[in-house]
Amino acid sequence: MRYLRMLFVAVLAISLLTVALANRQIVDVSLFPGQFGQYLGGTWSARMPLFLVILMSLLIGMVLGLIWEWLRESHLRQESNRRAFELRQLEREVGGLRTTHAAPRDEVLAILDAPRVAPAPAAPGQTTLPAPR
Known part of the structure; x- marks a missing residue:
């Protein structure tokens, strides 16, 4: 070619x-x-x-x-942009529905399946240890 x-x-x-x-x-x-x-x-x-x-x-x-x-072809570009916007909205909606409706019913499994969030860094002078009893 x-x-x-x-x-x-x-x-x-x-x-x-x-x-x-x-x-x-x-x-x-x-x-x-x-x-x-x-x-x-x-x-x-x-x-x-x-x-x-x-x-x-x-x-x-x-x-x-x-x-x-x-x-x-400007009307075709406008239609394409509109449909792309609708597609992004629908994908966000489906993602939200997956997390709410497909979530496990057991609380222990929900805790284990939840994404882990990194702990926030401690401010100077503070500790991340639990408070003493």
């Missing part, structure tokens, strides 16, 4: 290089048709190689498609 990916990248690079070498002539690219740009104040055109125009058009199209799909 890795070689197939490398082959694809190589073919893509060769084809882009071929397009760039075949379209080196300089062209005028205008943002507005005719003399409409003069009414907006300024020249809305640029001179650049044709291959650059082609590659920029492809890049702009890909970015616009990415933004379009991201906006189109």
Whole structure:
């Protein structure tokens, strides 16, 4: 699979290089048709190689498609986040039910099955020994 990916990248690079070498002539690219740009104040055109125009058009199209799909799928992301939140709530609820309903009925077994909690460290000057009788 890795070689197939490398082959694809190589073919893509060769084809882009071929397009760039075949379209080196300089062209005028205008943002507005005719003399409409003069009414907006300024020249809305640029001179650049044709291959650059082609590659920029492809890049702009890909970015616009990415933004379009991201906006189109926003409701799916919201639904996924809502369901993930509900799943976390249900898992917490099931965990609580397991501790209350599946707990052993015998008090001795409940003490033995309870998780052990590490004792809190003693403050300076205090002892953890039982009080004398």
